[in-house]
Amino acid sequence: MLISVQLLRALAAWLVVGHHVMQLFFNFEAHNALEDLLVEKGGAGVDVFFVISGLVIFLASADKALTPWRFMLMRLARIAPAYWFYTLLLALLVMAMPSMFPDVQLELSHVLLSMLFIPAQNPAGYGVYPLLDVGWTLNFEMLFYCLFAVALLVREAYRLWVVAVLLYLVCYVIGPFFDLADGFYRNDIVLEFLMGVVIGMLYRRGLCRARLWLALLGIVAALAAIYQGADVPRALEWGVPSAVLVISCVALEPYFHGSRFIKMLGDCSYSVYLLHVLVLCAGRWAIEHRGVGPYTMVPVCIVVIALGAFFSYHVLEKGTHRRIKHWFGLDESMPFSRQRH
Template sequence: MLISVQALRALAAWTVVCHHFMQIFFDFKASGSVGQLFIDKGAVGVDVFFVISGLVIFLSTEHKPLPPARFLLYRLIRIVPAYWLYTVLMGLLVVFAQPLLPDQTVDWSHFLLSLLFIPAENPGGYGIYPTLNVGWTLNYEMLFYVLFAWALLFRLQVRVLVVAALLFAVCEAWTGFGWISGFYRSDIVYEFLLGIAIGMLHRRGWIASGGWLPLLGIGAALLAIYHLPPTPRLLSWGVPSAVLVMSCLALERYVEGSRLLKWLGDCSYSVYLMHVLVLSAGGFLARRYGIDPYLMFAVCVLAIGAGSWLSYEWVEKRSYRWLKARIDGEAVENLSRQKY
């Protein structure tokens, strides 16, 4: 477990939280420079997520002879339980607590597509977003998992090339022919490749441990994100995000024993999934009872922090262990039958 990556994952999640705080509480209208920074640049947390995802998936499979189907099953049982839980909670809030989410509506066919990670126009009319709006990133994640599963059939050294070719075919050619949703025609999908490339560099020992040079890399990446326009996203935010990830890897020896950073990283997926629900409730209460937005945000941060820990411990971890034990048990049983 790379604690530096866990720390960066947590930072990315909370950056997205601040971005949506400005959206839900202030409708993306800032009165200060910090608020404007999170409005303009807070979404870069997603790009950091995608680079980290490519890195983690590559490193977690490099020494394992993992069949593609087994890889996909493991990824599904890691991602799906928490996502389905918060999607259902979002649907229930929209149906039974409409004032909390006045711009949201639920269409049951769209709700089903959301659960299946199939991009579709949101019935609220504001774009291709699932019922749990932040789940749009998971649609890209699932595409990456499917394509990476195919790459597992090839030797380790060429997997990045195989994934790159498949991504180009699906996201450029197939969307152009109308075979799959144009939603996937985005340069953000290539950020997963940056993560795989970093994994290959790390595996070969080419990302050396250091002090001042990684800090310079972090500073340069943050300056690039701050000054560059958000498009093209791959160059403006994707490449700087990759530099952030590499720089953090080079600082691993300084943080490798931190339990706090590991815990923050562990909880980051639940932070990402639940924060809009908590912020929506907080924004409603702040408007209705005239509570200072920043005071309510502090309350929301505490609620998200506590809720994400409970979610990680009781939903993510337990569901994954339970389901994995059954998948692995079935595999052992099938192997025994083949032997006898």
């Protein structure tokens, strides 16, 4: 895994955490410039994730004789166990302490659909979200994995075009015609996966190189574009700047190469993303029922999320992934850190 991408993955995950801190602790009421930034732009971390996902999936499958079935098994082995664990953990916590999760309602059918990555209306009435609401991004991920699996049937040079056509058909033709998942897939955010695939193709051809000043200029320009915003579709407002940010960071890879600390931050980012809402809901409960100040609770939650994610990665993610690979005889030549969400 590119260390520069690991750093960007970690930053994106914590940006989403900051956005949800403002939602759950402050009801999106900002009191300073940093809080305002997290409220308005924190969601852009998801766009960075999607671009990175397209990049990683392309690189992880390049020059490998992967069948669609094997590819999907590898993807499921990587992302499903931790997601299922935190989904079921949330369900148990809701039953044990419903006051801690007042926005969550349990319905067996919805829990099952959530576990199967099938978009459905949340019984709490706030839209098409799974039980663990951050899992909405994984529903898009799973769609992309399925379509990319089909693209593996053609030569590598044509995969981008096959995935692009399939995304268009599913999201803008078949989906609207059959009203799949209440229009969930009709979202231009799916184009950000294709941006990542393009970056992967450029990287494979040695075209993601630039002088230090140019790469830094690209990062500054991307961040400025995200900050400024525009009244355009999300794929343009945040997706294109996220792609510029990713490719600029990749160009800086020689400066990050070999950093174990950055690699560790990136490794833990998936668990950070999955467990942070549970921790923040517990923090909100402490604020509302125990009189703890929100600014006192923020660093406490950050520490709990960081430590929880570290152990979650090493015990839950890494451990279950190795067991599943052994059970199904999946490729052991691909390092775990390269098979990232």
